[in-house]
């Protein structure tokens with residue numbers, strides 16, 4: 001139904017474009033006046049005026065219609081003698097009524113339910129009909145309004161610009177509001193968590209074992225229980241594991257990425273560049289889960305075998321395997337960012353160095369890289385923030401045990417892995433265990449935010465210097 | 468009459484298919500300033516970049532013919548470009564100090580060429596170069612500040628000091644004052660006057676007045692050809708060629 005309406009509104013308002021355009025043209029010829037805007041702007045004006053109010057109305061209506069119908073139905077059912085004790089039971093009855101209406105309910109239908117289903121159908125009909133009538137009313141009203149406007153030769157150009165600006169603004173508002181919403185929900189859940197667990201116990205605790213905390217309702221926690229779980233949420237092993245794996249990843253990715261970036265920017269011929277740059281960038285497009293099973297199924301076992309043949313004990317899920325694969329994943333980011341940065345070092349600096357007799361490698365090492373350094377650091381920091389936010393690879397390859405270790409052959413765990421572990425399966429939404437996931441998420445968010453901020457500052461500073 | 472330092476014979480330069488220089492024959496005298504003038508795109512930069520083989524950097528650029536410095540062929544494939552550029556320094560149109568300290572900007576060249584083994588030797592080279600470039604007094608207290616923090620005119624003198632630091636025989640200057648204000652320009656011109664006692668200087672300029680002020684010899688380029696070369700006085704007072712006359716009086720270009 002709604003789709004049909006949207007379709008009709010669209011078709012109708014688009015056809016008004018041609019009407020508006022030719023109408024204003026003929027007005028200007030007949031009355032020999034100069035239009036305030038090009039005829040096509042009057043066309044746009046009509047289109048926007050006829051579609052936007054109707055579409056907004058439709059959207060709002062569709063959001064509220066189900067809510068209103070539901071409350072009416074539940075109310076009438078209650079008046080007829082249906083019994084329900086709480087919200088959940090009311091919802092259940094409402095779902096039953098709906099199912100009866102759709103003919104998909106197979107069970108005992110008593111008279112109250114039957115009555116309600118009939119009135120449900122009635123209300124649905126009523127709402128749909130009034131929706132259609134109202135929409136047509138709105139369309140007609142806005143057509144009349146806008147036609148009157150264009151006949152008076154209004155400043156259609158300015159109005160169209162204004163409406164478009166409003167549309168774009170609304171879109172960015174949605175983007176910003178959702179971001180804020182996510183941040184606030186993180187924040188609120190974390191605050192609940194920290195009202196149970198002391199923030200210092202969290203930040204400086206060295207033991208992470210949230211499975212101990214199977215208390216179901218955080219608000220009714222007893223002091224004995226609290227004592228029990230107080231030290232189950234120590235953040236240190238997680239941040240240690242995360243940083244450790246990120247460090248291994250960087251040890252792999254920074255040299256390789258940087259060198260390949262230098263090669264691309266300074267040595268590769270146009271032809272080589274044209275072929276190899278996209279190939280490197282394909283690496284960036286591989287879904288991380290693919291890297292993940294590569295790490296878990298190939299690299300991890302390989303390390304274990306290699307380790308065993310050397311007489312070392314290597315767990316098949318190791319920080320080394322996860323870090324290595326994560327490093328490979330990050331290579332293209334570093335390589336392509338540093339390539340860009342190096343490319344934007346002005347040629348005049350290289351010329352200055354060559355002119356004094358420096359060779360290519362001397363020039364790169366002593367002039368180009370130092371000049372590009374802030375940008376390169378920025379790209380490395382961006383890569384670090386990707387590494388600590390990366391989930392799939394570590395879930396599959398790093399292990400779950402929150403060991404506090406610096407042995408790369410041991411299994412470790414990371415912030416992201418623990419969030420996944422906490423949230424898979426059935427969860428009590430109010431338990432501290434679940435809420436700790438939000439606290440972890442918030443911590444991670446703040447960490448990557450800071451890293452990104454510093455990185456972008458560095459890159460920006462660099463650009464200002466040479467643009 | 469002074470000695471000929473640089474001698475170009477039938478020099479032809481191509482950028483891909485496009486020919487930029489046609490049979491250029493030009494002699495440059497030792498310890499003199501030679502000015503190259505001519506309308507934009509006539510090949511002045513291309514010519515001076517042949518002298519220190521900077522055109523090697525441009526992939527599509529091909530150089531034919533001869534350029535000799537002290538009788539040694541520059542275009543010889545066997546020639547060591549590093550030591551050629553040690554002998555022939557260059558200053559560019561836009562000051563291009565490295566993003567390093569003032570000190571490191573100057574010590575860069577000597578280090579590359581293995582001069583100044585000890586810190587005190589380097590210190591000496593840096594001071595001498597900066598003094599020669601008339602910059603020492605202005606920067607001696609902030610040698611460890613970045614070279615990019617200097618004013619435009621100071622940056623250009625820093626670049627001149629950088630070129631001098633490896634003790635070259637020839638200095639090529641491609642419009643060294645075009646990004647500078649009159650006062651900074653006057654300082655550089657004064658400096659050039661001083662430097663010609665020690666170095667052979669080739670300067671490209673768009674300012675007739677500057678050519679008259681600083682140079683002893685002037686070459687006029689047009690569309691990749693040398694139209695006229697001679698003593699600066701003669702070129703600007705009574706040139707032989709009609710085109711030269713038109714150009715210096717501002718009738719075209």
Ligand SMILES: Nc1ncnc2c1ncn2[C@@H]1O[C@H](COP(=O)(O)OP(=O)(O)OP(=O)(O)O)[C@@H](O)[C@H]1O
Pocket residue numbers: 482487505506507508509510511512513514525527
């Ligand atoms: N890197 C290059 N690639 C292709 N063509 C070039 C290149 N550099 C110069 N040219 C061409 O060679 C010709 C001579 O250029 P050159 O830079 O030597 O002129 P110029 O006399 O220095 O001009 P200006 O006074 O504007 O600096 C011009 O036609 C130019 O288009």
Ligand SMILES: [Mg+2]
Pocket residue numbers: 511512513641
């Ligand atoms: Mg030029």
